[in-house]
Amino acid sequence: MENVIKKLFVAALLCLVQTTVCTADTFKGKIVNAETGEILIGATVRSEINPQPGWSMQNSAETDSTGCFTLDSGWEGRIMITFSMIGYKNSRKVDYAYGPEVKDTTDLGTIRLQPTALMLQEVEVKAKVPRITMRGDTIVFNPEAFKLKEGARLDELIKKLPGVQRRDGKLYWNDKPIRLMMNGKDMFGGDQILEQLPADVADKLKVYDRKSELARHTGNDDGDEDHVLDIQVKPGFLDKWYSDIEAQYQTKKRYSAAITASRLSDQDPHMIYAQANNANRYVDKTIGSSMNRNIDGDGKSQYGSYNYQHNWQTKGTQQYTSNRFNISANMGHSDGWNSGKASIETFFPNQEHTFGVKDTYRYKHNLKPQLEAKLFAYTDSANTIDVKVKASYEKARKSYEEKSASYGYQPDQFAYHSLKEALDAKPGDALYDRLITRDSEYESIELQQRGLNISYIWKHFIGKKGSFMLGGYTNLSGTNEDTHTNHDVEYLREQRNEKLWQFYDRSEHNLNTQFGASFEYWLGKKVYFNIFDNVRLSRTRTARNFFSDTDEQNVANGTPTTADPANTTRRLTHKWTNELTVKSTITPVKALMIMPMFKWNYSREKADYHYGPLDTTAVRTSNTYEPSIFLKWKMSRVRNMDIAFTYNTTVPDLVSTLGYRNTIDPLHIYMGNPLLRNSHSHTTTYNYHRMWLRKQIVLGFTASYNKDIDPEATLYSYNSATGVYTSKPMNVKGGDMWKFAFNYDQGIGFYFRLMNKFALETAKSYGFLTIVDNNAADAQPELNKQKRLGINNEFEFSYETEKLQLTLFDRLESNRYRYDDASYNTTPLFNSVGISANLHLAPFEVFVQLSDDYSSGYATSAMNGHKLKSMASVRWSFCKNKCMLSLFADDIFNKDIWYESENSAFQRQEYSTNYIHHYLNLSFRYRLDAKAKKGKSTTINSRR
Template sequence: MKQKKCLFSLILTLLVSIPMMVSADIVTGKAVDDKTGEPLAMASVRMECKMGGSIHVITTTTDSLGNFSNQCSSEGRLTVTVSLLGYHDTKKRGYCGSGSTADTIKLGEFRLQPSDVVLDEVMVSAKAKRFTIQGDTIVFNPAAFKLTEGARLKELIEKLPGVTKKDGKLYWNDKPLRLQMNGHDIFGGSGIVADLPAEAVQNIKSYNKASDFAKHSGKDDGKEDQVLDIKIKAGFMDKWYGDIKAKLQSPKNYQASISSSKLSDKNPIMFQFDANNVNRYQKVGTSWWESGDFDYFGKAQNAALGYQHNWKAIANEYHFVALSSNFNHKDGWGTDYEAAQYFSPNNVTTWSLNRTKHYNHEIAPEVRAELLSFVDRNNIAAAHLIFNYTLQRNNTETGSARFDTDTKPYGDFPLDLALSAGHGDAVYRHIINRERSYQQQINEGGGIKLEGIWKHFIAKKAQLEINAEMEYQNGNNRFDAHRELEYINKGTSSPLYQYSRAPYHNIEVSGKAALEYHINDALMLTAAEQFKASNNNIRQSFYSSPIASKIESDPESVLDVANSYRSKHLETNATSTLGITYKVGNWQFIPTVDYNFDWEQLNYQRGRLDTVAHRNSNTFMPGMAVKWKLNKNNRFDIAFNYTTKLPDLLATLGYRDDTDPFWIVEGNPLLHRSHQHTTSLNYAATATKQQAMFLFKVGYTHIINPIATVYNFDPQTGVYRSHSENVRSGNDWFAEVTYDRSFGDYIHFSNKAEAHFKKAYGYLADFNGHAAQEQNQLKMFTFVSNPELSYESDWLKAGIFGEINLQRNRYSLASQYNNTPIEYVYGLRATLKWKGWEINNEIQDKATTGYLSQTLNRHRIIWEGYIRYVWKKSKNWIELSFDDILNQNRYYELNVNSTNRTEKWNEFLHHYVCLTFNYHFDAKGNKK
């Protein structure tokens, strides 16, 4: 049956390629004067579509007859607000459904009541036309929009008719919005221009910018970008703009940063610098930005500098060359805690506790160069070059102990008690082994990456695009360890000193060729082929001895041949991808297929193992999606996909790694591939009158020959040996229900409930390899629900929320270890806005039960909030924030399978008061 499904998908895929025809719901209405019934032109229309925590915002204006029409392809609760200068706002609500087929949502008349108060500045703005139309381009006049004094450009952009804000990103009629400045992509990213003063803008043009192929062929390939082209007044160009931010955080934390850029059509420049010990890092390029936390606690210094030169090419296109550099220094530290339980037959099990303190140091400078050239009307070339160097030093201090009984009688996390226990102590007789270790890893290396892109247009019907990439890395990884090992059952203990060095060099070459061919105006053929070849070499020399001086004075005499190895891995991969989307009536059929060919050779020598392994694999991964929209309020979606996963080639060799004496890892020559297929059915219904939406999803996943870890345990030494092995097939039945409803204009309720019924298998740990291992069946039921009731108005947003996460685990061969861990949260949040002030407060109770570690089974009250004030024409803001006021927050995770149960948790940067000040500096335009 499985082969028939794959063949059916493949046959459908090979038929033909037809361009995707996806549309969206159309929302219509009309604005009229409530007293006279006359249509109101140029009224602002704001549409918000909300689903869970995601909000999709669209704006437009009414035409000369008071009508408006706009697309809404998101699913969720729809709130439409119509406003006009001199009138009170009017709202109506509805629901947007699927974007797979189009429906018209008719909201009828919006009757606006005249207002008695009309501000003078508003009357002046009302006299100016907001936009004019020039061919296919809409030109907006910034002076016609009501803005606060000193407003930023981003405030103006969000007020433009047709502009969408979804999850922090801008869209135009549901198309991702591409900001340009004076006809060019913005150097340093759109965020730089977004913080310009609105007064610097002369006008804003909105238009579809076709792809290179579409411009050349004159045929729409569906790949155009929606562009907002911002024309900056001449007096504001070739000047510097930016932000200065300072942060003070208890007890002794800080952050200071400056970001600055010089706006220019020909030679833009950017500069960024940040220094902090609040665990934040950032990397900045000419068109990208990357930032975030990097450890539990940390300090970092980051600097970036970029320059670009633009010059005229053909038509309205420009060549450019850009250079950028980043310097990053990070120091991170923290502590990880772990409690684990490993199952064995005959009611035998082991418990382990582990604590690892780490300190990581990293220096990572990087230099990039980019080039784009319009060679002629038929050819475009681009190139990217990256040089990087990284030095990492990681120091860890670990304490661990393994027990033959539950540790709860001896405390919440009695690791220190176990490490210091001696003969006569109650806990000592239950310890199997324990270890203290001090390790250092130093990884140093650098590399180069070169990428080239060539696009060639063939007559007016076809485009050939070829990408090629080469990457080379070279470096050395060094490891140094001091272990204090104690085998309590055997009554022995000994130190162990280890050292290794592993120089490496890797090279990878990849490429992709894609062809698009227009058969006619409605039919386009697409074909793509990807190729990758890699050569990875590593030589590890490993030394170990109970005497530290021998490693330093005579390393060759203590060479650990069993853990020294030479590895040369060659791999060639080719992937072909085909797919079609075919629409007939209210149906859509979307078959896809990936064909992957992989050739590998591993030349591996370690101890007595000296082999050359080969593997040739062919895999097909078909998929099928069917969409059926019964009417504007009801739809069905059906999806099927099939995937194949290959094990790592090294895992299929008979090697043995005992660099950690308590955890020995081995290969398995009998290991083979695993497969997975998933089928799902979705149903969505909306009720406009009841302002409600209902979503239902059911599905089934079948995992064939999954790969699991198998353990062998020595009760005398407490040593575990592990290897990977294919186990019996498992499955997952799942269901989801989402309900979303509004009660009037301000009150809203939503909830998503999800349940899984899973079945999986794994081997119980074997004792000394004497017992015949059986596969332990795990039946897992999980349930997650997160209801929320909220009130939302312009000045106040408040709500109560909750979440429950239940997991019920039942074992066939180890029923005594059945468990039901539960996590639940409930709380309230509120945000108040008044003039330049914004006040936020959130408090919640997070509770857990059913965990192995008693330190996790408790209630935690999490309370946080902030106060922010904006002034000086929106240039300056100051914020006082409070994080985890009661010092209760912790991070923890649970992993349960058929073999073991592991709980992990750690502390992180929390429980502080923070004062932040931000100043935005602008250039002043030249007086004309």
């Protein structure tokens, strides 16, 4: 009986082993003598894998009579395989095992063992950790695999993650916005804290799709999810303060000082920030947002904030979002000023053009305190409340100066003329004969804005089936504005001059409130249904008293005293909107989700409107319908794709459909259009994402098509005698756009990285050519078609070690514009190619970047040609890396200017603005980083 039991046990064990083999990731290969090529029979093959921190799983096999072996792995993770035999040196290989979910065989090829006279002598091999691994559906980045300089910050680490990029101050993973979390909780302070925390705090960085609160309650995926970057903090780094104190001196006579202190905690994080500078930077840091930007071409600022959050958990809700209360108080002050130039080419029928140039100067003083509080909490396991309150105040003082001139020409006479040439032209000069107008304008504004925003949501979860929600918001705002404007206009063709003094005071008060309800429910396991309805009410009261004089005798202390009834405004608008949204998630199979949605908007607007001679009451009702569908297919853990279709309707602002006429600017008159219609568009998008973990490749592909129907454009009319433009909004023939984007990121070995982002756009749009010497209301405008082919490419190839990082880069932006009339055609191009190098030889670090920036195809000659750009810095770290002294030099070859261009079917504009450049910056920073306590880690070995 005992033998029978033993045989049954062995049979069962064999069945179990066989089952494991059938579902495991398999490695195979052949072992030979490195010198003779002789097969080695009975050589030992051992594997070690760490599926979870602190655990080690091992397995072993031997070569057969042909020198071949197979080795199975039922766990997922980085695997180290050791090959050994008595009389030979050991050899090792590092790879990645996918675990039981993937039936895959990896051929390790021929393993060559070097013979030795010493038994079991082991050659030390330093294992290389792969950049990317996977655990289930979670992508795991290993920080130790990325080469970072000593004392690097978290944001420097995140910039190196394959597939992660920063655009417009936000983080994206394969073109999807990222929600930052830390240890599974929303990251206090958002992404601005990344610049302060050391990269050493990160044990792992995980990217995964975080299911909605409803999905975690019901256990069913409704398709509503966030793309999360979750930073796993090493033990010992929590509940400690991190701080930076920085002081800078910059030529000429510029300073900057800042202090940041943060307490990293799962329960009670704090953040304190203060800064002052006259180096043209505005930096703010609050709980949910941050900003680090130029104030203007030049400027100074002061800013301070305090932020606190308390996190706790309601009993029975440990698997859901934690409760949190946070409060933020901040105040910022800034002064900014800048000068710039612009050239404007306006297209007329019959190959005619006008050309304008202008120089501008602007100044703005701004003071803005703000207070904000937020609460999210589970009152019990089935109910949540979410309340937000924000109070803000802004006081601003602005001034604006502009000198401009416009003249006409035929295409064969085109030449760029500076504003100074136009202003200095005298009667009899060739340029003077073609001048139409010259204008000097000065404007000053005093502005105050107040705001109070309150939002509230109560949600009740209905067991495992769904939820019910009630919520809304109330926003109050008020604005007061006083504006002075002076014009000095020369109408050269009419041979007359005009001085114009203008003043207006404007007040605006807004009330917006909304209340709505939502019901979401699971119909079985595969169909989710949601209906949402809200009612929104708004009330806006605007008043503007306008005064205008051309006789200086009527101007008192710079303020005109004659009322201008043509530009006096009174408006009272009421709007009632009902929005009904129905959406669903259908899951025919686990990997596929189909999410249709339909939105119906009904609105009724009433405006009591007075603008000059126009005195009317307008009532408008509108119905808009916006269907969409989203299909998401997760083919495997390393492949997914989605397809989306959306249809949108845009209703023009009610005031723009009224027959008003704004003559405040004597050279640019604006009109309303009672015939203005709704605009529509539909967009189809396809996204594909693929990863090859063993090769450390991340691939993304996007294709989209957008079609515009009756889009809104601007129709210009031009009076050749006075040089006055009149514009009004019009619906124009719709165009379309195709876009294709391809992103590729690969780690080549352990030291090289290749990254390329390519985008191709082809678009067709229409605009109206300017009507000349005719009434815009009666004339038939002529369409002009624009075709655009755009190419954008970013390429980087880098070599990274502990001491040296080299990067070759090339950034290309090209647009090819073609019109019905070839004389308007243009092909602007910008390309920057260069190299950057970072050398770390403790305690010094040197950085150098050189690039050649090439531009062509612009009407402004200063924008074209080659420019050699450079940046260089050297940093010295001392006091155990707590102190850093650095010297930075910005572009030693030339003083740069920001250039921008806009091309439409009826106009081409080119702008240039100045900014602080060509300077030396000496800075000192003291950094206090918490250190984790050293402790022993426990490893449990389990031999299969």
